[in-house]
Amino acid sequence: MRKRRHHMGLLSPFYPSAMVSSAYDIPYEELYKKGFRGLIFDIDNTLVLHGEPWDQASRLLFERLRRIGFHALVLSNNKEERVRPFAEGVGCAYLCKAGKPKRSGYLEALKRMGTTAENTLTIGDQLFTDIWGANRAGIRSLLVKPLGPEKELQIILKRIPEKLVLFCYRKRRGSNYRKHSDKETGIRHYDQQRS
Numbered sequence: 001m002r003k004r005r006h007h008m009g010l011l012s013p014f015y016p017s018a019m020v021s022s023a024y025d026i027p028y029e030e031l032y033k034k035g036f037r038g039l040i041f042d043i044d045n046t047l048v049l050h051g052e053p054w055d056q057a058s059r060l061l062f063e064r065l066r067r068i069g070f071h072a073l074v075l076s077n078n079k080e081e082r083v084r085p086f087a088e089g090v091g092c093a094y095l096c097k098a099g100k101p102k103r104s105g106y107l108e109a110l111k112r113m114g115t116t117a118e119n120t121l122t123i124g125d126q127l128f129t130d131i132w133g134a135n136r137a138g139i140r141s142l143l144v145k146p147l148g149p150e151k152e153l154q155i156i157l158k159r160i161p162e163k164l165v166l167f168c169y170r171k172r173r174g175s176n177y178r179k180h181s182d183k184e185t186g187i188r189h190y191d192q193q194r195s
């Protein structure tokens with residue numbers, strides 16, 4: 001496995017490969033052409049609002065991903081009762097109680113999908129679980145804007161240091177980073193206003 005670059009500073013373990021507005025606004029066809037084959041998704045506030053069941057949009061997204069040829073898996077720290085109905089609804093593999101940001105869930109996800117750290121992408125809304133865990137496992141990641149407000153206090157509290165990290169991330173990338181695409185994924189950065 002290729003070692004990740006460490007020139008981005010102290011906060012780099014929390015930096016995503018790129019920021020996008022939404023999991024529904026990612027050029028998946030282009031990512032497939034670039035060689036990506038596996039997608040690891042967070043559920044809550046990434047694919048649907050926190051605690052909400054699957055819906056037409058999420059179902060259509062996974063249909064599209066299957067048509068393209070992607071292997072996809074939802075990786076959640078939530079319980080089986082939450083994760084399984086969602087995964088079955090959209091027709092996707094799943095791992096629950098994943099213990100993100102631990103590496104183990106991500107490595108298990110790669111094993112299940114039969115993909116590698118290099119050709120897989122993680123998509124999630126939280127820096128200290130989704131993105132940090134992906135970085136620890138050597139997997140590239142896309143940070144999405146949370147779909148809605150958080151309901152759990154511990155997540156609400158994490159949003160404060162997240163803002164600080166994102167501020168440093170933007171600064172590190174330079175004032176012109178929005179004009180550039182991420183080198184590895186080819187995805188254009190989206191300057192999100194996280195509120």
Ligand SMILES: [Mg+2]
Pocket residue numbers: 042043044045046124125126
């Ligand atoms: Mg989430």
